[in-house]
Amino acid sequence: MIVLGRIVAPFGVQGWVHLHPFGDDPASWRRMSRWWLGSDPEGDDWRPLDLLGLKPHGDGWVAGFYGIADRVGAESLKGLYLGAPREDLPRPDEGEYYWADLIGLAVVNEQGETLGRVDSLIETGANDVLVVMDGEQKRLLPFIDQVVKSVDAAAGCIHVDWGSDW
Known part of the structure; x- marks a missing residue:
C-alpha cells in the first residue's frame, strides 16, 4: 500500500473531508475510483472506499466518499491515512516520484x-x-x-x- 495523504478534518455537513496530501499532484488521484483508508501506514487494517468526488478548496483539497453522507461519518475518518495499492496509482511523470x-x-x-x-x-x-x-x-x-x-x-x-x- 502506498500512502498518499491523511484526512485531517471534516468539511461541511455532507460527509466531505479535508485532506493533507503527501505529494504535489492530488488531482491525479481522481483517476482512482477506489481509495483505501487505514489507521497505520504500516498496518493491515486498510479498508476500501469508493470516491464520490475530489476538488481543490482554498490552498488544500477536499474529498467525498460514497456511504459517508454526514458530518458524523466524516468525523469518524479524521486522522486516517489514505492510500492505494501500487498497481492502482497513476504513473508519475518523468522526473516525478512517489x-x-x-x-x-x-x-x-x-x-x-x-x-x-x-x-x-x-x-x-x-x-x-x-x-x-x-x-x-x-x-x-x-x-x-x-x-x-x-x-x-x-x-x-x-x-x-x-x-x-x-
Missing part, C-alpha cells in the same frame, strides 16, 4: 561518497526535504534540482551535489 519509491535509496554525492539512505521525507512550504540517515548521523537535503542530480530507483541510488562534511 515518496515511497525514494525511501531506502542510497544517497551518493558527486565525489562517490555514500551519505546514507533516505529514511523519510519532510514536506515544507518551499520544497520537500530528504531525511538521510547514516547510522546515527542525520542529514537534511532539499529535494531540488540544484542538489538532487539524478534518481535511479532501479539501481537504488540518488546522486546529489552535497558534501560529506556539510
Whole structure:
C-alpha cells in the first residue's frame, strides 16, 4: 500500500473531508475510483472506499466518499491515512516520484561518497526535504534540482551535489 495523504478534518455537513496530501499532484488521484483508508501506514487494517468526488478548496483539497453522507461519518475518518495499492496509482511523470519509491535509496554525492539512505521525507512550504540517515548521523537535503542530480530507483541510488562534511 502506498500512502498518499491523511484526512485531517471534516468539511461541511455532507460527509466531505479535508485532506493533507503527501505529494504535489492530488488531482491525479481522481483517476482512482477506489481509495483505501487505514489507521497505520504500516498496518493491515486498510479498508476500501469508493470516491464520490475530489476538488481543490482554498490552498488544500477536499474529498467525498460514497456511504459517508454526514458530518458524523466524516468525523469518524479524521486522522486516517489514505492510500492505494501500487498497481492502482497513476504513473508519475518523468522526473516525478512517489515518496515511497525514494525511501531506502542510497544517497551518493558527486565525489562517490555514500551519505546514507533516505529514511523519510519532510514536506515544507518551499520544497520537500530528504531525511538521510547514516547510522546515527542525520542529514537534511532539499529535494531540488540544484542538489538532487539524478534518481535511479532501479539501481537504488540518488546522486546529489552535497558534501560529506556539510
